[in-house]
Amino acid sequence: MLRTHCPASRLGINLLHLTPASLSVSQMPVAEGKSVQQTVELLTRKLEMLGAEKQGTFCVDCETYHTAASTLGSQGQTGKLMYVMHNSEYPLSCFALFENGPCLIADTNFDVLMVKLKGFFQSAKASKIETRGTRYQYCDFLVKVGTVTMGPSARGISVEVEYGPCVVASDCWNLLLEFLQSFLGSHTPGAPTVFGNRHDTVYGPADTMVQYMELFNKIRKQQQVPVAGIR
Amino acid sequence: MEAPPVTMMPVTGGTINMMEYLLQGSVLDHSLESLIHRLRGLCDNMELETFLDHEMVFLLKGQQASPFVLRARRSMDRAGAPWHLRYLGQPEVGDKNRHALVRNCVDIATSENLTDFLMEMGFRMDHEFVAKGHLFRKGIMKIMVYKIYRILVPGNTESIEALSLSYLVELSVVAPAGQDMVSDDMRNFAEQLKPLVHLEKIDPKRLM
Numbered sequence: 001m002l003r004t005h006c007p008a009s010r011l012g013i014n015l016l017h018l019t020p021a022s023l024s025v026s027q028m029p030v031a032e033g034k035s036v037q038q039t040v041e042l043l044t045r046k047l048e049m050l051g052a053e054k055q056g057t058f059c060v061d062c063e064t065y066h067t068a069a070s071t072l073g074s075q076g077q078t079g080k081l082m083y084v085m086h087n088s089e090y091p092l093s094c095f096a097l098f099e100n101g102p103c104l105i106a107d108t109n110f111d112v113l114m115v116k117l118k119g120f121f122q123s124a125k126a127s128k129i130e131t132r133g134t135r136y137q138y139c140d141f142l143v144k145v146g147t148v149t150m151g152p153s154a155r156g157i158s159v160e161v162e163y164g165p166c167v168v169a170s171d172c173w174n175l176l177l178e179f180l181q182s183f184l185g186s187h188t189p190g191a192p193t194v195f196g197n198r199h200d201t202v203y204g205p206a207d208t209m210v211q212y213m214e215l216f217n218k219i220r221k222q223q224q225v226p227v228a229g230i231r
Numbered sequence: 232m233e234a235p236p237v238t239m240m241p242v243t244g245g246t247i248n249m250m251e252y253l254l255q256g257s258v259l260d261h262s263l264e265s266l267i268h269r270l271r272g273l274c275d276n277m278e279l280e281t282f283l284d285h286e287m288v289f290l291l292k293g294q295q296a297s298p299f300v301l302r303a304r305r306s307m308d309r310a311g312a313p314w315h316l317r318y319l320g321q322p323e324v325g326d327k328n329r330h331a332l333v334r335n336c337v338d339i340a341t342s343e344n345l346t347d348f349l350m351e352m353g354f355r356m357d358h359e360f361v362a363k364g365h366l367f368r369k370g371i372m373k374i375m376v377y378k379i380y381r382i383l384v385p386g387n388t389e390s391i392e393a394l395s396l397s398y399l400v401e402l403s404v405v406a407p408a409g410q411d412m413v414s415d416d417m418r419n420f421a422e423q424l425k426p427l428v429h430l431e432k433i434d435p436k437r438l439m
Contacts, residue, residue: 080353102351105341109338115246
């Protein structure tokens with residue numbers, strides 16, 4: 001169907017991570033009258049009919065930390081939320097970010113450091129959120145459909161689409177959009193905000209994690225999916 | 232609030248506690264050549280390895296008595312190398328027979344925006360310096376012979392001034408907690424460097 005070519009872009013490899021291709025993360029609303037699992041099955045079936053091949057699983061998780069009250073007093077600033085995330089696509093890395101702030105890419109020893117920082121940064125245990133699902137490869141596209149869960153409850157569906165050959169987001173947004181429409185139909189999202197700010201810069205893993213953080217925050221604020229729908 | 236002492240806990244929360252074993256000494260500038268010559272003979276390095284690093288020490292103050300210290304280090308002569316973030320715990324008060332200073336350490340490789348990120352977390356830079364010298368390896372032991380330079384204008388690593396007329400010599404090993412025979416191997420190696428340099432266990436608290 002969609003045989004595509006994008007002008008070959010340089011893929012940079014450095015010590016910590018592979019520069020990924022341009023990528024969009026969005027939320028798929030649960031279909032009317034269906035459960036989260038049934039909607040995920042609808043999507044994956046559509047992908048398989050398109051000709052996509054299953055290629056293992058993926059997981060993206062996010063833990064939220066807030067500055068402990070004892071630190072706030074002396075700093076004179078309002079508490080900030082820090083997100084520590086992991087992405088199975090980068091198993092040796094850990095991502096730490098602030099909303100509208102810098103995103104640090106570190107190795108997994110960062111998690112050990114957070115344990116040492118227990119007195120200064122507290123994690124809200126109940127706020128751990130993750131998405132897990134299957135990876136599908138379709139030509140130059142990599143699609144990941146995941147079930148977003150907080151604890152035992154399924155709270156929504158995440159859809160990630162990556163276009164391999166292109167590292168400059170603005171060059172291939174239209175192409176990504178066309179592909180998204182072919183299987184999401186009317187639920188196709190708008191351009192991610194990370195694309196908007198810097199038109200010609202190279203896309204990186206930090207941009208992906210920012211998109212997931214925004215998605216998780218949106219889902220956290222939404223009403224829970226009715227209990228009957230979770231099976 | 233520091234984490235509880237780790238020598239008794241080789242594994243905490245699923246991760247292995249790593250300890251840094253350290254011996255330190257110094258040599259005057261004019262003795263540098265002989266020391267380097269001896270080290271070249273004893274160590275594994277085929278080629279002389281030098282380094283030029285810029286280290287910044289950050290503090291996070293809370294209601295606890297002692298602030299949390301983190302060290303951010305970047306290479307000034309190796310383009311593209313990741314930044315290095317290091318946490319060092321309090322020296323373990325232990326066995327007087329233990330030959331080296333032992334403290335919990337966590338080493339993390341990070342992206343270049345480390346200092347911005349630490350500031351966002353609430354850390355503030357306490358001091359910075361430039362370290363320039365040589366690096367040697369023998370098995371798991373690392374030997375560094377370097378000079379510390381004071382940075383005259385904050386943030387400007389071009390104008391630096393040597394702190395003293397000597398070189399700091401450090402023999403260190405990073406190993407999982409509980410491996411005390413490491414300090415015996417270090418002591419044996421240190422013996423071979425006498426009388427050029429006397430490496431000993433120096434408790435930082437005694438200097439303050």
